[in-house]
Amino acid sequence: MQRQWTAPAPADREDGGLPVLPELAERFAGAVDRTAPEPVGGSAELRDAACGYWSRRGLWTDPAHVVVAPGAEPLLLALLASASGGDVLLPRPCAAWYAPLVRLVDRRAYHAPVPAECGGLPDPFALLETVRRIRAEDGRPRMLLLSVADDPTGTVAPPELMHEVCEAAVAEGLLIVSDETWRDTVHHPHGTVLLSPAEMCPDDVIVLSDLVGAFTPAGWPSAIARFPATERGVELRARVLSLLTAVRSGLPAPVAAASAYALDEPPPVRARTAAAARTHGAVAAAAYRALTAVGALCRPPQAGRHLYADLDELRGVLAARNITDSVELERELSGRLGRGVAGGHRFGDPPHTLRVRLSTLPLLGAADAQRQRALDAPDPLELPHVKEALAAFDTGFRALIEDGG
Structure with missing residues (x-):
């Protein structure tokens, strides 16, 4: 008997969230009278703030390699639509919104299992086996989407596994998209080592982070992406900007002001x-x-x-x-x-x-x-x-x- 379709589960953001930080609310309120639209992809101020945020985490970044969008979902959707076709590999389990976006751009999603307590990184041997299976079925594996501090499991990938997965992915020609939305929510930061794939494979990794994870309320969607400083990275960023521009996907001025303040990470934040x-x-x-x-x-x-x-x-x-x-x-x-x-x-x-x-x-x-x-x-x-x-x-x-x- 065929199972009935079930409605999406209530999102966590429907639980409200944490109280808005007063200093963040002040920045938001101070920009409500700004009537000019924010530049698609983010203002210079906001992209500079994103660069500072990444630099403090060991990822030097130039504003020319940054894109800002109203949430991780539209940003990933634009990225998937801009990439040069092919199939997408996902961990199993993975964030609930990954696979629907892959299907939305008419790409095929394949899952590789995640070992216990290993964040959102697939087992490297299972990853290679999945790549071989895709090619045996005349598919074209092109992209690996993963997360180092994971939704849904709440775990953090160990550095040794990160090295193995990145080496395997790059050897197979995969572009890595690293969702780092939850990297700033580690419960015991002094006892947990968290690395970004971009630290190991800077030319092959796009870093994606939704500020809703650690900084801004769910009702103020804002996400940032860091593209590689390579010819491929520059071309892909330009395509993403073109798509975001076509759908006028820029941040409202109050959200942009609050996001820039949050990314600067002053003491209250x-x-x-x-x-x-x-x-x-x-x-x-x-x-x-x-x-x-x-x-x-x-x-x-x-x-x-x-x-x-x-x-x-x-x-x-x-x-x-x-x-x-x-x-x-x-x-x-x-x-x-x-x-x-x-x-x-x-x-x-x-x-x-x-x-x-x-x-x-x-x-x-x-x-x-x-x-x-x-x-x-x-x-x-x-x-x-x-x-x-x-x-x-x-x-x-x-x-x-x-x-x-």
């Missing part, structure tokens, strides 16, 4: 970024303990605001409740937890798997005031509303697998 990473890390660790205590497999979260849980070890118990795949698991958990969760089928995993992505954001509270208290607290786990949210989280999973649930 740095403090907020650190507080958010610390708070999400504490809550994610508590949720991880709750998941593993009931028998779920889960990759220890290292970055971002997501956990990726595998309940296959509980398949027998769940089957007794008519839960046999990730579609049914998504529906059941959304009801039990009182908010939308996303099954693994939305991230490239086969539907028969019992995997689900969970967000830590709702555990910080439902209102801005509660989330601000969580950000300000030395230990957010001691706050009553966070304790209550984590208790409900634990109860929801325990009731799912216990008799009478």
